[in-house]
Amino acid sequence: MTHTFVQVSEVIGRDKDKENIIRLLQDYGDRGQVSIIPIVGVGGSGKTALTKLVYNDGGVKNNFQLMMWVCVSKEFDIRNLIKKIIKSTDDGMGYDVEKLNKMEMEQLQGILREIIGDKKYLLILDDVWNDNSMKWNHLKEILFTGANGSKILVTTCSKEVASIMGNIPAPYELSGLSHDECVTLFTRCAFKERQVKRYPNLLKIGVEIVEKCNGVPLAVKILASLLFTKTDENYWKSIRDSELWRMKQNENGVLPALRLSYEQLPTFLKKCFAYCSFYPKDYQFNHFELIYFWMAHGLLESTNENEDLEDIGLHYFQELASRSFFQDFEEMGSLIILCKMHDLVHDFALSLTQNEFSAITSSTTRISKSVRHLLFPNSASLPPDLSTLLQGLDHVRTALFKNEEKSLSSQSALDLCLSRFQYLRMLDLNGSTLEIPLERLGV
Numbered sequence: 001m002t003h004t005f006v007q008v009s010e011v012i013g014r015d016k017d018k019e020n021i022i023r024l025l026q027d028y029g030d031r032g033q034v035s036i037i038p039i040v041g042v043g044g045s046g047k048t049a050l051t052k053l054v055y056n057d058g059g060v061k062n063n064f065q066l067m068m069w070v071c072v073s074k075e076f077d078i079r080n081l082i083k084k085i086i087k088s089t090d091d092g093m094g095y096d097v098e099k100l101n102k103m104e105m106e107q108l109q110g111i112l113r114e115i116i117g118d119k120k121y122l123l124i125l126d127d128v129w130n131d132n133s134m135k136w137n138h139l140k141e142i143l144f145t146g147a148n149g150s151k152i153l154v155t156t157c158s159k160e161v162a163s164i165m166g167n168i169p170a171p172y173e174l175s176g177l178s179h180d181e182c183v184t185l186f187t188r189c190a191f192k193e194r195q196v197k198r199y200p201n202l203l204k205i206g207v208e209i210v211e212k213c214n215g216v217p218l219a220v221k222i223l224a225s226l227l228f229t230k231t232d233e234n235y236w237k238s239i240r241d242s243e244l245w246r247m248k249q250n251e252n253g254v255l256p257a258l259r260l261s262y263e264q265l266p267t268f269l270k271k272c273f274a275y276c277s278f279y280p281k282d283y284q285f286n287h288f289e290l291i292y293f294w295m296a297h298g299l300l301e302s303t304n305e306n307e308d309l310e311d312i313g314l315h316y317f318q319e320l321a322s323r324s325f326f327q328d329f330e331e332m333g334s335l336i337i338l339c340k341m342h343d344l345v346h347d348f349a350l351s352l353t354q355n356e357f358s359a360i361t362s363s364t365t366r367i368s369k370s371v372r373h374l375l376f377p378n379s380a381s382l383p384p385d386l387s388t389l390l391q392g393l394d395h396v397r398t399a400l401f402k403n404e405e406k407s408l409s410s411q412s413a414l415d416l417c418l419s420r421f422q423y424l425r426m427l428d429l430n431g432s433t434l435e436i437p438l439e440r441l442g443v
């Protein structure tokens with residue numbers, strides 16, 4: 001499959017930052033203690049990209065006997081995190097999730113301790129939001145094993161989180177890219193190869209747009225990809241001079257950039273984009289599941305009878321991908337494209353859907369009556385009063401259980417959905433081992 005969208009996988013600059021972080025990883029600090037190194041910077045500034053660079057560095061790999069990467073995101077549930085950490089290791093990969101779900105905390109800790117053993121490890125906790133120091137101390141205790149020189153690298157947008165978690169003198173503050181680096185990134189994403197020389201007038205406007213992005217690569221990428229292949233100077237100017245740059249929350253340029261790009265979408269794509277927020281944060285989806293999801297909700301508009309709905313969906317997917325709304329593309333075989341949404345893009349999409357979507361976790365206490373789509377990101381941790389919470393939800397059209405291993409609570413959540421929601425239009429059990437009785441399917 002050929003992509004019609006540009007993929008800039010190459011990281012620009014960051015040599016010095018990479019060197020600095022690697023030095024921190026080599027530093028022994030207080031003997032016997034695991035160092036916790038926070039990297040703090042605004043959303044979209046490149047913390048995850050830099051951490052990936054470091055993580056994949058050959059020297060770093062040689063320096064540690066065990067490497068673990070876990071995306072933490074908003075929910076900081078210790079049991080879940082321990083399971084994720086276990087599953088991120090070669091030794092832990094073989095553990096059955098259902099078995100892990102049933103285990104007592106003690107047992108889970110035991111497995112993790114055994115995997116770590118006396119190895120020198122590097123653990124990445126990416127995108128942490130938790131500012132509850134008790135929770136962190138609890139997890140820290142479990143992690144403070146392993147050989148001298150083991151390190152935990154934490155990325156976060158919050159200085160407070162960094163100070164609660166870190167145990168080095170000061171967190172590593174990641175600034176944005178330099179102006180020149182941003183211009184390089186912009187040029188790579190906005191122009192086809194070697195075309196930049198043909199449009200010096202556009203480049204000049206582009207440089208002014210870059211200035212509004214405050215060095216944040218995510219904002220630069222979104223705007224540059226919006227302008228890709230557009231050659232009308234007035235259009236470029238309208239982006240540069242947009243009122244949206246005056247938005248209040250414009251701390252890093254990402255929100256106006258997202259809003260600007262979103263506003264240019266035709267209505268049918270706006271809706272498709274908003275619906276992407278249905279997937280959990282940091283979820284890796286393949287483009288077909290997204291296309292079928294849109295299809296099930298009647299979001300694919302065919303203009304010509306002979307056009308295949310899948311092809312229309314593919315076109316929508318490519319259009320949204322070309323705007324940098326998706327990232328981290330991977331190809332599985334030659335047919336399936338896997339990708340993710342950046343958490344800020346996900347937040348933005350979620351803000352567009354108001355009360356239509358709801359992800360149900362152990363901390364859910366209320367679900368809006370107008371909810372249409374229910375997501376069970378981890379049905380091993382559900383609220384105890386789920387049955388009451390699901391009462392009176394008459395508009396539910398979708399229930400999604402992703403990659404769920406069968407457990408008592410996940411199966412009963414599924415049974416509840418099947419018995420309650422008579423207008424269910426889509427039930428997605430992709431990758432899960434849950435069971436539906438045949439009579440429920442009307443077979």
Ligand SMILES: Nc1ncnc2c1ncn2[C@@H]1O[C@H](COP(=O)(O)OP(=O)(O)O)[C@@H](O)[C@H]1O
Binds near residue numbers: 045047177
């Ligand atoms: N130095 C860089 N060069 C090119 N692209 C970058 C660079 N840093 C970040 N990006 C891109 O910008 C986007 C946001 O970066 P990310 O690392 O996810 O930010 P954060 O983790 O700080 O929110 C990603 O699409 C990433 O690929």
Ligand SMILES: [Mg+2]
Binds near residue numbers: 047048049126127155
């Ligand atoms: Mg990140």
